[in-house]
Amino acid sequence: MVYNINSLLKNKIFINGMWLYILQIFNTVLPLLTLPYITRILGSSQYGVFSFSLTFVTYFQVIVEYGFNLSGSRKLALASNQEEKSRIFTRITMTKLILCVMSFIIMIVTAFLLGLDEKQLYLILILFTIVIGTAIQQVWLFQGLQVMKYITIINVLSRTLSVLLIFLLIRDSTQVYLYSALYAVTFLFNGILSATITRYKLKIQFTSFSFKDIISELKDGWHIFTTSAMSVVFSGIGVTVLGLSNSDSTIGVYSAIQKVPYIMIMMFSPVGQAIFPRISQKFSNSFDDGIKSVTRILSIILPIIGIVSFIMIIFSSSIVNLIYGKQYSAYHSLMLPLVLWFFLSILNNFLGIQSLVSSGYQKEYGIAFRISVIAIVILNILLGYNFGAYGVAYATMFSEFVLTLSLVYQLNKVKSKIRRNYSTLC
Template identity: 25%
Template sequence: MTSLVYNYFWNVLYHIFNLFVPLLTMPYIARTLGPHELGIHSYTATNTQYFILIATIGVTYGCQLITTSKKNKLLQTQLFWELYFFRIIVSIFTFIIFIVFLFLTQTTYFIFYLAQSIQIIALALDISWYYQGIENFKLITIRNLIMRIATILSIFILIKNQSDLLLYICILSCSTLISNLTFYTNLHKEIAKPTKHYWHFKKHIKPAALLLLPELIITLYATINKTYLGIFSSMTAVAYFENADRLIRILITFITASGTVFIPRINKLYATKQFETLKKLIVNSFLITNFLCFPLVAGILALSKDFSLWFFSNKFSGISTYIELEALLIILISWSHIIGVQFLIPTKNIKPYFYSVVIGACINLLLNYPCIKLFQEIGVVYATIAAELSVTVVQFYIIKKHFNIKQIFSRSLKFLISAILMYGIVLFINHQLPLSSGNLLLEILIGSVVYILSVGIFFYKKILTIIKSFFKECL
């Protein structure tokens, strides 16, 4: 139990740090490089990501194998080197295919793609999966934190104008490579030297590939939008979408983080067949999530124009439309996270969950081109919303036999009404005050107070009951 708490602490620390890093660097990079250059980075990084993901083959699978072989050091050593050489060979072939792709496409961004390709080499040499397998999260977290801090300092010190785009990409790519190389300094203490016997890795190809397939689909689902925008629109449009999407997904992470904490509890309830308690926990998770989601979306809709000018600068004056439309994703993805990650996966309904994601990926793939043609660059946001909506609707359909969906929504109506009231008041105040960081903070505080008072005055008894029930079932 102590080990779990200890590992959880380091894992949470790293994820919190990762959340705040973009909030530090995004405004500076947006002002320094500008939308066109950031669009080039996003477009080349996205297209390289498809190849990078292939180089990650065996990471999840390797972590599982190392975990299950902890008590047998000889077997653990054998499995490590078999997977290590397997991943190296796959990565070499991937890198060759990537270089061929660059020459065949004759891209004008050749030099930027080469800088991005350092990530393929970095992933080939990644052995952090071994340390995850032996649950040494402290080592992983400390080394990654040091490299992230070094990366941030390098960005602020070295990136000074638009001509520094190549240097910016090199900093990001090389930081990943250096971070992965640092894990080798401890390896001799854990693993014996390899022998010819460790080249026998055929048995690992199929299970590693099967675990990689869902990750490929999810990555395609999440990144294909930027590829379409780069081909059919402009690099500026890519930058607008990329930065709006990153900002929204940071906010989504804050919403979904609390639910992730309770997954071990859900696993235990399922294992002990306490199905009714499990369902109550999921329902309350919906209510808590809606309590947070609705005012957040309302606040974004009311303040997006002023916030985008303050956060990204007037170079990104058109980004507010992307942020406003993508705000809907906060609700949709938070709901699908509850259904998929908190319910379907812990209750061993992996196939239905996988099918819902595949449906979303297919819809995203099919709608991007026609939406861009019909609505220009903003069409990619419509395609994204349609894809996420399809995932959420399919997942609600899957769980309808277990839950009263109508009751979940009716119990959340109080939060929606309070959020609409908050939106109206904040929007009115926003129109009266000039743009400044102080005024934005004031408007956020007023909105928060209005929302909490509205919920507290009209629905306080039910809220207290929900919160008490939620924590009682989670502890």
């Protein structure tokens, strides 16, 4: 037993996985620690301006990330020598920098076409630091080389410092620019340090490249990019619609309250990641074994999620008041559709990721996901413009329900296909 534990602790995959898990926790949870404080200090109006600007910039961040976290790390994992690693590093880094410049131009043009006011324009310029940091950050490289401890330590230090500075320096609602700078500079700091470690610790250097290399990298990451882009649209379209049609205060209230079920979804994420490999093994035995495994785990988790959802709805007023204060508690009824969105999101993880993806039917999952993205865009435009924050909240819930129906349809279609193949063989 002791030998097995020691072997596990020395296993490079296990160690790298633990560092990656710590990185995900700090990237997701630590910034949320400032949420109750910052929503009170800035107020719903200023927090709304910040939230819209951040969502706007996030669209361009995903363009620069493109999908290299998966396509790039895979290439590095298969690289046989230092020269090849340097060549991959050069091609992907230069592609990201080109995408960064293009994103900046598109962002400014889009901002003027949308008629964003002066404050929003200044904020997106400050928050574009996130995109620059993403362009030079090398998470994909550390992941591919299985040396995640470097980037994790950098992230932990920089995000901890950022959180401390926010608590120390942000004192009133006029400091939204400073808050944005403290929020964004973490990404730039991470990028600079990771580039330094890449050069001097890992000995990976820039090499020559061609325009054809850039095109090749864009082609390789295209499918991953489109999926990532749709996910960003799915999560950000509500705030975007509100930003173009409602007051800053409305945006701030919705953005703050929406974070509560979002945190709950993030808390489930490690559970989904932990059971995915095991369920994938069951599906490799047979489709029926996989479905039985998913059903068994779902029968345990879904009632717990149901009870948590019920409690969150019943005590929504107290929860919102406790976290954000009285300024936000008047809108506690937004929790109803958003908590139902949380419940359906967990269910859809089992129907989609744990069932379709783990059994090798990624295409069917992609079809269902694209349908839900179309639904959320249309519903947000229709309901958001007419009913404000409540319209966006219910649009989010309804689109998640559309995803549920689409996943059930795709899953039943896969089952029918497998039964037909089995009958043919018999």
